[in-house]
Amino acid sequence: MSTRALGPRALAVTRALAPVVAEALDGALRVRAACSGGPDSLALAAALAWHARREPALMAEALVVDHRLQPGSGRVAGRVAEQLDALGLAARVTAVDVDRGAGPGPEAAARRARYAALRGPGPSGAASGLVLLGHTLDDQAETVLLGLARGSGIRSLAGMPARSGTAPVLVRPLLGLRRADTAAACADWGLEPWHDPQNDDAAYARVRVRREIMPLLEARLGPGIARALARTASLAAADADLLDGLAARAAPGLVGDGGLDAGALAAQPPALRGRIVRSWLVGAGVVEPSAAHTGAVLALVEDWHGQRGVDLPGGVRVVRAGGTLRAARPRH
Numbered sequence: 001m002s003t004r005a006l007g008p009r010a011l012a013v014t015r016a017l018a019p020v021v022a023e024a025l026d027g028a029l030r031v032r033a034a035c036s037g038g039p040d041s042l043a044l045a046a047a048l049a050w051h052a053r054r055e056p057a058l059m060a061e062a063l064v065v066d067h068r069l070q071p072g073s074g075r076v077a078g079r080v081a082e083q084l085d086a087l088g089l090a091a092r093v094t095a096v097d098v099d100r101g102a103g104p105g106p107e108a109a110a111r112r113a114r115y116a117a118l119r120g121p122g123p124s125g126a127a128s129g130l131v132l133l134g135h136t137l138d139d140q141a142e143t144v145l146l147g148l149a150r151g152s153g154i155r156s157l158a159g160m161p162a163r164s165g166t167a168p169v170l171v172r173p174l175l176g177l178r179r180a181d182t183a184a185a186c187a188d189w190g191l192e193p194w195h196d197p198q199n200d201d202a203a204y205a206r207v208r209v210r211r212e213i214m215p216l217l218e219a220r221l222g223p224g225i226a227r228a229l230a231r232t233a234s235l236a237a238a239d240a241d242l243l244d245g246l247a248a249r250a251a252p253g254l255v256g257d258g259g260l261d262a263g264a265l266a267a268q269p270p271a272l273r274g275r276i277v278r279s280w281l282v283g284a285g286v287v288e289p290s291a292a293h294t295g296a297v298l299a300l301v302e303d304w305h306g307q308r309g310v311d312l313p314g315g316v317r318v319v320r321a322g323g324t325l326r327a328a329r330p331r332h
Helices: 008-027 039-054 073-086 106-118 137-150 179-189 205-221 225-253 262-266 270-283 291-302
Strands: 031-034 060-066 091-095 130-132 169-171 259-261 310-312 316-321 324-328
Touching: 008 031, 008 039, 008 130, 008 179, 031 039, 031 106, 039 060, 039 073, 039 179, 060 073, 060 106, 073 091, 137 179, 137 205, 137 225, 205 225, 225 270, 259 262, 259 270, 262 270, 262 291, 262 324, 270 291, 270 324, 291 310, 291 316, 291 324
Parallel strands: 031 060, 031 130, 060 091, 130 169
Antiparallel strands: 259 324, 310 316, 316 324
16 A cells, blocks of 8 residues: 555654654564554554555564453453454553552553553564554643643653653654544544543543643633643753753762762752652652652751651651661561
8 A cells, every 4th residue: 555545644643653663674673552442552553554564574563451440441452452453463462450559649550550561572472672652742742731730840841752761662653743633544544443431531630631721721822732832841851851861970979878878969959959869769669759759858858957757659768867868668
């Protein structure tokens, strides 16, 4: 099938994947599409299947993650896999256990379980070099607003990176496309996406942003808000990457004797202190420390007056002993 045979939106999605496909072919990398069956990931998987038909050397596959959080989720995942198989894309369903008690909330717990599955073996039994995620420009705009609401700093305003991780590399090739583009692409291909009922549940902050806040901003401030927020994410990401790099270079000189040197940490610029502490906490076993958690630990340095330690997720407790911050899990 030539590109001329594609509808305009399907063509846009296939073009968005072209650089990733070229990378996979050049490096002989296996590429895997994460697919929930929703319009975004289904369009992504369909575009990957289209490229695979044109490039026999492309090692392409799909993985459908069943979080088992809704009745009948296994049947839904099975139908999605059947759709992908019909497109010529080998698909596998992987059921995961979501630990709702770990981390800041059920959405984060589901995301950790999903990403762990995506990093594992696929239909071929082999790991993937590149994993494609179907996040769009609209998802990016929502992420920026949610980060702004949390007050979590410039890294949260940077949104989702276009690429992250190693072995496999997580790639988001659709960040330049709108949600309407992927829905139209599915129509171009004659596909029927699955609509997750949780995407209509106002109990989730992201749903409220999508259905209430974004339309209000567009109505009051004019069109183009989503693109402006996505552009903000790109600019913030560049700044955050620089600061993260500076913090990473400074951190080794602050850690010793099993703890973090409070005096040396206090001498660092404020923009680096929080990053150093957050990285140290992650290394100590704290699951996704929030800005509030980081701030509480920083108070042991910046506002030290003999206070007790800080209890953090994962059962980690940070205390200051003399001039050193120490992190430990309670003994049972």
